[in-house]
Amino acid sequence: MTFIQVITIFLFAALGFLLFIIILGLVIKLFIFNSLKYRYQKNHAPELIKKKWFINIDNFKLNWFGEINPKGDKIILCIHDLGFSSRQFDNIEEYMLKKNPATSVVSFDLRGHGKNEIEKYHNLGKHLFDVKQVVTYLINKYPDQKLIILGTGLGSLLTQEVMGLVNVEKVILASLSNKIFYQSLSKANSRIFWGTIFNSQKLIPLNYEPLDLMENNVGMQNYKKSLADSGFISVREFYQFNTLQRRFWKALSKNSDKVEVIQGDSDRLVNPKKIAKKIANFSNLNFKIMKNVRHFPLNDIEVEKILKDI
Template sequence: MNKFLIWIIIGIVLFILLLIIIRYLISKKLTKKHKRIVKNELIKKKFFITSDNYELRWLGEILPVSKKILICVHDYGLSRKSFKNFEEYVRKNNSDVSVISYDQRGSGENKFYKNLNMGSHLLDLEEIIVYISTKYSDKEIFLVGEGFGSNLASYFSDNKRIKKIIFVSMHLNQIIHKSFKVIFKILMASLISTNIQIKQKIYIEDCVSKIDDNNIIDIDFVSHKKMKNLLQIRKINSKIKKNIVKNVKKYVFLLPGIDIFVKKNTFINIFNDEKLKDLKIDKLSSKKHYVFYEKNNIEIFKTIINNI
């Protein structure tokens, strides 16, 4: 083989590698701005209108007598229904607290959203915070995160509108079952297209101790993520520690004792830091990842309320 042909082959290989790197960098980039079309508005307590005119289905209402507002942010692939029982409990037992939530873009009962970028979830949450804090300026606002919702909430550490942030589970490890099929899909997505979906089956016994039968239908037991969304979530997760360090005293962690989405080594790598020594972490020893879907959650609900 002559040298000219060798250099052509090397050039082609380098060009392909360059394309893969460029696609990787583009795919993990987070959306930082929505095209503003309309003003934010909460319509009949049923859905929230974002600035780019997308409707987010809504849960709960803000009572005039309430002094505190809890904005609850659900996990990846779930919906506002995660907080249905919590909202009902608080409404009946704590008149000075209002619980609200919403279906994240492309989730729950919202319309299908093509080419979803994980950065849109941060933008939507920010718009809701600004809208609520402006309209109800006399009330304190808290964020309650579930799984990936906690990861999103961490981005508001230095937001003066937010009084406190409560994590009830986190979503740190995305690949929970490393099978040959999953690894092969990730490889193909890296080489061919980051739009390829990575599917993982979630077993109910791995993520819920004692499930509330009324809620079981709300959980999607197959996790669907496009490769580019995996990369975007990874980028969001990479800044969790930095976000928390900004204001450690603003946080309360109520973490399940067994969580398939939080590997021990991952947690230690993030939180074993002198800067986080004052972080309040309480273990829910008998609970698993989907805390809000378990039976007999009254004590958990009380713990959340006692920490605001």
């Protein structure tokens, strides 16, 4: 074996080892990216402050929406969609105050949305954590009131860890989501690719056009304002979204008897074939398809039609 052959073998071995390290690093990265774990320090007992802020046990302040009637009989906890805020439920609160004051409507801004502080590190696991903390607080604080959870889009997926709780009477999912982007896909994919390699916190614009997702003029204006401030998702959250979906369907399979799904047939954030296959597995799921309705049925359908059975 000549000296050149030895050098060649050595170089190929070194390149092979380097390639192995790169691939191993990417695999580890993807494993971390897909994880929904959130490590926190317990700094504060969960508390609702002056009906304005919910202070979580990690001391994060969540902007609060609505008031709870201490003498009421039901509480509807609303969880908003990606890029929106708790103001998405103005019409729900207004309807209940007029029709049934004994039913309280409350919500909160998810981290990175609405009036909350901007966080440096984005993690959908924090949203799951917050939803569970709020639900646990409401159950302990108001044990005699029935709790109903209403989610939309991302908010629907975030119900997965609480829909099975005994104290949760009913879960209403007003639109599902099984994809994040529906336009400017090449730009989004490029950001995801480079972000996967270099920076998982790189933000990707959602590029949503409110008119594509709803018809209600007031709702569109509110959504447009919200998107200007929080219409982004990080590369890591993109990967976590897929994990969130897989876990959601598993949770739904165990609790479908108390879940109602309201889905528009013109929803651009849903792949209809995939949803149809998923729904076909649930014989006792109350699933309603609304004709000529886009992604936000709560904004485009009369509230009474959605909440008439509450």
